[in-house]
Amino acid sequence: MSYETETGVTLIELLVALSVLAILLTVGVPSLAGFVSSQKLDTTVQLLKDSYSQARYEAVTQQRPVFLCPLDIATGGCGNNWSDGVVSYHDLDGDNSYDPLKDTKLLQNEFPEGVVIEYKKNCFQIKLTAKGTTGDNGTFAMTVSEETKTLVVSGMGRIRNG
Incomplete structure (x- = not known):
């Protein structure tokens, strides 16, 4: 008499595995969405900070004013x-x-979609002087879903996380 060994899983084992998978997905997917939103916000903060710093650097090294303004994607x-x-x-x-x-255009950066950025009301341009100063304070507020981060621009031209 010879016995052959059957391989595979039983219906009960399959149902248990699917139940565990469903529980893990229920817990994990919302966390993943929050992670993606947070990364999108962090990327935008860094892009804006880098763009501002580059504009300030150009103003100081070239010894002439540089303007930073919001991008109109259609016209550039x-x-x-x-x-x-x-x-x-x-x-x-x-x-x-x-x-x-x-x-002379120096830099153009597009931000990830879904991030709302607000600056001072009706302020659509920042002038950086040859000394790297702006002469005026302001705060960028960036929001994705429920999370908000800020960048503070000082009159002396420095930018920092708020």
Whole structure:
């Protein structure tokens, strides 16, 4: 007599494994969504901080003003929504606005979708002088879902986490 060994899982073992998997997914998926939102916010904070720091560096090293403004994705110029991204430029014609034919664009960064950024009411441009100062304080508030982070810009031109 020869006996052959059957391999596989029983129905009960399969149901237990699926139940454990369902419990793990129920706990893990909301945590993953929160993690993704948090990473999106951290990325935006760092991109904005780096963009500002680069604009300040250019102003000081080139010894002329640099402007930082919200990005208008359609035109690649300045817009009125900080949430889309930022553009920095040298205002060569001195009219305090970006003209792609006359001014030099230094940097353009788009931010991840879903992050809401607010700066001072009706302030759509930051001027960094040749000394790296702004002459005015301000705070960027960045929000994803329920989480908010801030960046504080001092009149001396420094930027820090709020």
